[in-house]
Each structure stands twice: as C-alpha cells, then as structure tokens.
Amino acid sequence: MSTKEKKTEKQATVDDSLELQTEETVSSKLEIELRSTVDRLQRLQAEFENYKKRVLRDTAAYERRVSDRLLLDILPLYDNLQRAFRSYSSNQDVETFVSGIEQIFAQFQQVLEGKGITLIDTENQPFDPTLHEAMLSVPSAIDKNMIVEEFMPGYLRDEQVLRPSKVSVSQGPISEEESE
C-alpha cells in the first residue's frame, strides 16, 4: 500500500497547488470584476451628472417656451394700445379713445381669466396672512384685524396666491396701548 500512499501524498501536493492556483485565478478574476464594476459605477455616475446638466439646459429652454407663450398672449394688447394712441393722435377724440382703452382693458381681463387669475377679495374681510400682506396698522372704527384699505390688489391663480393684496389693517377703535 505504500505506493498508494505515496500516490495520495503526491495527489495532495497537486491538489494544494491546484487550490493555490484556483485561489489565484479567483482573486484575479475578482480583481477584474471589481475594476469593471468600479468603472461601470463611475460611468453611471458620470452619466447621471451629464443627465442633470441636460435637464438643467432643457428646463431653461422649457421656461423660455412657457414665457414665450405668455408674451404671445400679451402682445395683442400691446398692439391694440398702440392702435389706440395712433388713432388718438390723428383725431384727438377723447371719447373714442377712452372707449377703446376700455375695450383693451376688457381684453386684458380676458387674458388673465384665461390664465385662471382671480382677484383676492379684501372688502369687509378679516386680515389673513395667507392672502394679504399688512403694510400698515391703523386705529379705526371698524373691528380689530379687519382690512381697512387695499393699497395694491392681490391675485390668486387657481386657488394659489400669485401675489398677496397689500392692505392696511384695523387696530380697532383707538388703540389703548401705544406701540413703541
């Protein structure tokens, strides 16, 4: 059996070297895999960066298109105002001028309505910071915290505040407490 033993011994060393070899190939294979994974990750990341840059460019272009569309809605009003002035300078007729301006104003309102814009109501309304901006606080005969006067109208667009109304707000009938 000695030969057999020898054989197994020999076998063992062969196995060892084989194992070593496979270990080596496995580790080099892993190394290659790692390198390609890192490369893939970097490329994906770079692509994401480039994608973000493109989105930024696209957004700018999109914003421009949106504002172009708005301008196209407004230009006819500008044209009509020019017509009104031209007509007035040739005939000096105040009455037709005013009626013309009124019509252009109605057209303007139509454009705004088309955009979903509505006026924020301030008459007999309590002050509400989600809709109004307080410019002044004044003593007044009306109830405290009610809107006294509107300095600049505010607008909603589809229920969202586009611009808050600028208002003065009542302190109530004569302030008992002087503000510093």
Place this chain on the structure above:
Amino acid sequence: MKEKIIGIDLGTTNSCAAVLEGGTPEIITNSEGERITPSVVAFSESGERLAGRLAKRQAITNPHNTIASIKREMGTDYRVKITVDGKETDYTAEQISAMILQKLKADAEAHLGGKVTKAVITVPAYFNDSQRQATKDAGAIAGLEVMRIINEPTAAALAYGLDKDHEQTILVYDLGGGTFDVSILEIGDGVFDVLATDGDTRLGGDDFDQHIIDWLADEFKKDTGIDLTSDASAMQRLKDAAESAKKELSSRMETTINLPYITADAAGPKHLEKKLSRAKFESMIDDLLQRTISVVDATLRESGKDAAGIDQVVLVGGSTRIPRVQELMSSRIPGKINREINPDEVVAAGAAIQGGILAGEVDEIVLLDVTPLTLSIETLGGIATPLIERNTTIPTEKSKTFTTAEDSQPAVQIHVVQGERKMVSDNRSLGTFQLAGIPPAPRGTPQIDVTFNIDADGILHVTAKDKATNKSASITIQDSAHLDDSEIERMRREAEEHADEDKKQAELIEVRNQADQLMYAAEKAMSDLGEKVDSAKRSEIEDQIRQLRDMLSKDANLEDLKRAIESLSKTSQEIAQQAYQETQQAGEGDDGATESSADSSTDEEGEYIDAEYDEKP
C-alpha cells in the same frame, strides 16, 4: 439608503436649506415655492404659530407677537414675551430659532419624502461658544440632531470646493440683506482656520433700497412739490420699485422707474417717471460700499496679511450681485474672485456638502472630473466636428459615424483636436492616426465609426472602425483633461471672441463641401445615364460644373456659391427626372438611374473625413 444630513444657513434676515443629491448640493424649495425663507416667527391672536413668509406678511398688524432677527440675540439671556389671550409666555432665542428650523425641516421632509433628523447649521465666524451652543440647542428643540456647527465663510469656501485645492488664504465678503461680514480663512489639508473676522451688523441690501427710495421721493418733491413720504401706499410702491430697479441695474446700465398715478393733487393725477443709471446708483451707495472696503482693510490688518497674500475671494449675499461691489473687490484684492454660485444660496450649499461628508456620502462618490474643453475630430475642409462637448462629466463614451471624401479612398486620417473654435487650425491638436485598408468604394459609402472614450483619469482613447471590414485603429491621449486653468480660460475666451467669424467660416466650408458633393454627384449621374441625357442639357450641366469649380478655386463668397449650387442642383434634378421618365417609357427598370439622382445637398448622416491618399505598397 442612508439618511440625508441637510445643510442649513440660519440667517439674520433669511434662511436657506440644501441637501446633497447625487454629489451636488440642491436647494430645498419651501412650501411657498421659494428658495429662501424669511427668518421671522409670529404668534397669531388665536395662538397659531407662523414661520417664514406668512409671519413676515402679518408683522405690521402684530408687532408685539412677531419676532424678526432673533439671530442677534442668540447666546444671550434675552427673553421674548408673547401674550396670547392675555396669557404671557417667555421664549428664549433658541426656542424662536427652533421654530424657523422646524419650518425648514418640514419643507426638507416634503422635498425628500422622508424624515429628516440630522443637520449641519452655519453660524457667523465671530459667534462665541455660547452662541454656537445656543444654535445647537435650537436644532435639538426643533428635533434636529446638529451633526456639526460650521462657520458661514467656511461653508461658502466648501461650496466652491476650495478645500480640495492646495494650501491657500481666502477672503469671504458677505453682504446680505441686513448684515455685512468679512472673514479671512486659511485652508490646508481640508482644515479651515479663521485668521480674522469683522463686519457691520447693520449694513446690507436694505440700505441700498432706502437710498433709492429717498432719491425718488426727493426728485418727486422737486418736480411736483408733493411729499410722498407721508403717503403709505405711495411709499410701498416706491419701495417695490426701488428694489426691482436695484436688481435691474446689476445687468443693465440704465433703468426707468415708472409709477403712474402715484398720487394726485387738485390739478389731477400725478405720475412718477425717473431714469436711474447704474453710475448714478453707484454714486448713491458709494459711502456704504466704501464702508465695506474699510472693513475689508481692517480685517486684512488683523489677519496680518496684505491684499497680495489673498489667493481667492468668495462673494456671498445677494448684494454682491451689484457690479460695483465686484469691481471694488477686484481692484482691492488681486486674487481670483469666486461668484458663480448663487450668493444667496452658497452658504447652505456648503453646509449640505459638509452634511454629505459627515454622512459618508461624499466618500462613496468618487469625485468626477469634467472635460474642460470640447474634443473633436477634423472633417472635410478643416472643420472641427465635436464628439464630446466641454463640461461633460467623465468617464464617458461618445461615437459618431463618418465616411470618406474621395472615391476609393484607401485610408482615413483621424485628427483629434481640443478647443471651442470651429476650425481645426484654431484648436489644439492632440494627435492623429490612420485607419487604412478600406476597400475601394465610392466616396460617402464606407461607414467609419469613431469612438471617443475618456476614462476616469482623463485618458482619452480614440478608436476608428470600418463597419464593412471591422478593421480598426486607435490612439491613446494622456493629457486630454489636464490643462492648466489659464490655458483653458484663454481658449474659452478666444472661442467667445471669434464665435461670429468662426461660424461664418464654418458655414462657408460647409457650402464648399456641398458644392463639391453636388459636382461629384452630377458628373456621376451623367456618366451613369450616358446617352439618356440630351446634349443641350449635358453641356448646360458641364458649364455649370465648370463655373462652380472655378468659383471654388477663386474663393468665391458664400452668397455666390449658394446661387451656383442652387442652379446646378436644379439642372441635375431635371436630367434625373428626364432620364427616369425615359426609363419608365422604355418599361425597363434601371436601378442606377434613379439612385444617382443628383440631389445630394443634404447628407446629414455621415460627415466626410478628409481624404488621405496613402500609396499602396
């Protein structure tokens, strides 16, 4: 996914929050759709708590229960007394700041779609330990674990990535809405050291607006005798107009302030119309700006540096958009001025980067380079045809298909260039190589794929492959991404200066190429069609070709060339049509005839690589 650490610039007038997304800071939009949030808190009559824009809107009606600029009280034992329903409650500055932080936190959670519990908060460089501790406590009250408190100027420097450069000294000039700070920092090995800091806590953009308002009211009084200052409504309109005029003058030399029906007297309505030039505005605010420069000088003295010792300047705060501020700073300090990042957002952006570093996010992300200049190859007529545009993040790969410019062209020469100019000769040559062994074919037929592949180290591999034979050739260029900054800057500037003439020249070459293609196609059509072309037409075409060739050799101008091309193209089409009809009548299909119709003016797909004759061995 790891939890995000947000960056917060908790300012005196306004606050701003940002978060790192994919390695770059993104500003968080608040629920009102704004990128900055007023640092204002209020308690309404009903005890409701408001923070941000809404609190600011109601401030005038509710002065006792509205708190602004609480930052000035941080670290003191100041107490805010709030009375709601007759009940008085004391709040510390930390508690009030926490309400602002809570609003920012809620907006960040809405933006990110998840809980936010960690933050980096910035403070002025001059804040002492108790002020810093108070800021940290405010965070804790708001439910935020403050991972780090960093200095505002440090955050600004981080946003510009200045920590990654070599050791250097930086001056941060921060002119906000209501406060002004100057800090001098030394950076080395990613460590920031504040050498000196100074400022003026009552100086900012609001003062500039006030100067314009005063001027408008004065002028109006001079013109009409009416004093607007007692008219609250008129003053509000002046304030809005002054602010937008100031902003406009950052990009324009002059603006008109137009306020119709500003007031009325016995004679009727009065309108305000005033032109304000940038020069006039600059002279109005000169005293304020000079004050900032003297603070800069004082800070320099304190730091022990002189102007020449400053490597970079960072501009922070909306008011640094004023061109005069930039001019004053660049004349005072010769270092590089950084102002590319939105000055209202740069501090929050830097805090978000610090948050990303602490979250380990920045470590994970290998910081990727960009190609500083466009990479192109030379095509027919010496035009640089771009494959990778400048500012593309690398590693990246781009391919394009090209073709030959001559019949039976056996090889193409690939010339790789770098730069923004349209013509190869104006750009920097990186290398050339040849792809040989292209089988004989009519020009325009072979398809050669050219691939530019830049790896993460900026090494460019260019490969050209003939689709028919799969033969390929390549070149590796080591230094495509690594030019020194001044060279990149010079090349960019040149490209901008020459943009118009380059475009014209490129167009001329394109038209010349088009002429060349058309003549070739017409000649080929005639030889293909042979007898089918009647002799009158034949000589007409030959004449036109001769003329066009003559024009090309004499460098004719663009318009003349275009006209000649048009007439040749028309005649070519006529003969093609004529031949086609004859073929139809003869009842015989001849592929060659139709295919060679000479409409070759638009061959968008393949661009022509310059002919390169290589003697076959």
